Amino acid sequence: xxxxxxxxxHASRASxxxxxxxxxxxxDKTLWFVREKRDKAAWQIPEWEHLRELASQIKDNVLSNLHxxxxxxxxxxxxxxxxxxWAATAQEHNEIVYDIIRKKGVSQIVKSxxxxxxxxxxxxxxxxxxxxxxxxxxxxxxxxxAEEPPSHIVLPCIHKKKEEIGALFHxxxxxxxxxxxxVFLAAAARADLRKHFMKSSxxxxxxxxxxxxxxxxxVCTNEGNADLGVQLADTHIACMGIEKIIPQxxxxxxxxxxxxxxxxGQPITTYSSHFRKPRAGQExxxxxxxxxxxxxxxxxxxxxxxxCIRCGACMNTCPVYRRSGGHSYHYAIAGPIGAILAPSLDMxxxxxxxxxxxxxxxxSNVCPVKIDIHDQLYRWRQVIVKNGxxxxxxxxxxxxxxxxxxxxxxxxxxxxxxxxxxxxxxxxVNHKLNPWYKKREMPAPPAxxxxxxxxxxxxxxx
Amino acid sequence: xxxxxxxxxxILSQQAPAKFLPTFETNYSHDSDNFQKFCEALESIGxxxxxxxxxxxxxxxxxxxxxSMRRIISTISELPWYVPQFEHDPHSFENVDLSVLKGHFGVxxxxxxxxxxxxxxxxxxxxxxxxxxxxxxxxDIVSTLHEAYDRIDRISYDFxxxxxxxxxxxxxxxxxxxxxxxPKSMTVFLVAT
Numbered sequence: 001x002x003x004x005x006x007x008x009x010h011a012s013r014a015s016x017x018x019x020x021x022x023x024x025x026x027x028d029k030t031l032w033f034v035r036e037k038r039d040k041a042a043w044q045i046p047e048w049e050h051l052r053e054l055a056s057q058i059k060d061n062v063l064s065n066l067h068x069x070x071x072x073x074x075x076x077x078x079x080x081x082x083x084x085x086w087a088a089t090a091q092e093h094n095e096i097v098y099d100i101i102r103k104k105g106v107s108q109i110v111k112s113x114x115x116x117x118x119x120x121x122x123x124x125x126x127x128x129x130x131x132x133x134x135x136x137x138x139x140x141x142x143x144x145x146a147e148e149p150p151s152h153i154v155l156p157c158i159h160k161k162k163e164e165i166g167a168l169f170h171x172x173x174x175x176x177x178x179x180x181x182x183v184f185l186a187a188a189a190r191a192d193l194r195k196h197f198m199k200s201s202x203x204x205x206x207x208x209x210x211x212x213x214x215x216x217x218x219v220c221t222n223e224g225n226a227d228l229g230v231q232l233a234d235t236h237i238a239c240m241g242i243e244k245i246i247p248q249x250x251x252x253x254x255x256x257x258x259x260x261x262x263x264x265g266q267p268i269t270t271y272s273s274h275f276r277k278p279r280a281g282q283e284x285x286x287x288x289x290x291x292x293x294x295x296x297x298x299x300x301x302x303x304x305x306x307x308c309i310r311c312g313a314c315m316n317t318c319p320v321y322r323r324s325g326g327h328s329y330h331y332a333i334a335g336p337i338g339a340i341l342a343p344s345l346d347m348x349x350x351x352x353x354x355x356x357x358x359x360x361x362x363x364s365n366v367c368p369v370k371i372d373i374h375d376q377l378y379r380w381r382q383v384i385v386k387n388g389x390x391x392x393x394x395x396x397x398x399x400x401x402x403x404x405x406x407x408x409x410x411x412x413x414x415x416x417x418x419x420x421x422x423x424x425x426x427x428x429v430n431h432k433l434n435p436w437y438k439k440r441e442m443p444a445p446p447a448x449x450x451x452x453x454x455x456x457x458x459x460x461x462x
Numbered sequence: 463x464x465x466x467x468x469x470x471x472x473i474l475s476q477q478a479p480a481k482f483l484p485t486f487e488t489n490y491s492h493d494s495d496n497f498q499k500f501c502e503a504l505e506s507i508g509x510x511x512x513x514x515x516x517x518x519x520x521x522x523x524x525x526x527x528x529x530s531m532r533r534i535i536s537t538i539s540e541l542p543w544y545v546p547q548f549e550h551d552p553h554s555f556e557n558v559d560l561s562v563l564k565g566h567f568g569v570x571x572x573x574x575x576x577x578x579x580x581x582x583x584x585x586x587x588x589x590x591x592x593x594x595x596x597x598x599x600x601x602d603i604v605s606t607l608h609e610a611y612d613r614i615d616r617i618s619y620d621f622x623x624x625x626x627x628x629x630x631x632x633x634x635x636x637x638x639x640x641x642x643x644x645p646k647s648m649t650v651f652l653v654a655t
Contacts, residue, residue: 253611
């Protein structure tokens, strides 16, 4: 990714994505299909709404008692023989992971999906230190070969067509040129990644849930890559944000019922692995990472974002995400949830993201832990404007709008002027500088405003 | 101050005012037949349910469905592929075509089977084999995951897992492919009791 692309905002990246109309339509439909599968799965559970409420309340409790739960988890995990590390920042996290790998004297590790390591840019850090990271989730391997970040937290290469994947595999795995059959391509990736699994003695995974009561961690995958990596390796490193704690094991019943149904419409992921103690002769490390999370706890307006269980339902349902693609969000986590998580890490850099929404509220309606995502998007806009991080054009426009709307006579006068212009001098409004005309045709202007019509009707005594 | 203290102190000074931990009932009423529901759920996620009466039912099915298998291993002493002592090095299982293991119980709502390390021989067997078969008593099927965790509380384990169907991916244009990294098929033998 070049620097120019890095600084481009959501809107300009979205218009780049929209140049290929067919592809955008495909992207839109495919994600909507996943959303529909989610609905079908959810509607089969009569107590679905109750489960969402319970999950939300459990996470409320976690966020109000995180200090004690973390200490409890550390104590239980340690007594189970797991080595627990603490990292205050992304940098510390990367250093801890590197230190473990360095001591093992290896130059390659296998990694299953972990959004936290994306957030910390672990791969790049390790590469600089001479450690090669092989992403083993198929989708993540594909974007790794393409030297791109994932565009979706559950479906990392949803932006890619099978022909492009075929070309990547031809270049990197030596598959025949022009192959695009998913079954064939998946078999080629399986064979290639098996080789890496067989020779890697260190495996890194993310964590879906960590249980304070028992000190166990739970990792969910469909491919089996986390398990294959961990069970063939001598060292397992599991990296997790501190908010992944849940109080008791029985709470897994609630979260696992919600997670896969919300994510892909499956009743459960193929593998839900409960790692309690290391295998005989194996070392297990858990790295607990803060990286700005504890700061967020104090904010009543934004702390709920920490409830997220990373299912991706808010992305699949979002009309903006589906039509702008994950890369337009220029953050490890795209879509509505990414747009409320990113600004708390760096408000200036991600000031554009809360505006990448219609505020329709669909994200909040599908969220399995009931995060008020669209309300937070709305609140972030205000914080961002107050801090002066919107472009001058937008803030001037908003100020003008506010003057006009709060002054009835100006409003009427501007309205009249607008109707005249659109009717007689359309080129004054219909030009490139007016974003309202982008991809839009304006309706014919009415002869009079509602106000004028109402007044006439009243005078005529009707 | 070390990172641990720094993180913990920061959390303590920032965390939200105490909120209650909800209690909940786990007996959501699901009156349908657990066995029937389990079989349907398993088929819907790409697995296969096979009813058997005797151990011979398993060997017959394997001979018929997987005639070309060269290396089959099992932790079940009644089966011809029984391995009394598993090797410590998991890499030695690379060429295993089929593993036949026992499961503790199944879950009707999602077709998952709970398996712990004690039933695996080695933790890697359910994942490294090209195909997987699990054996369950027909009566050992619970309705929901809530009931499952009630049972799990009574079984101690170092490593435990819900396995629900063959390993799969839909990463390439959302086309479902069975056999991502792990087994390409999963058969659950249900023993009549």
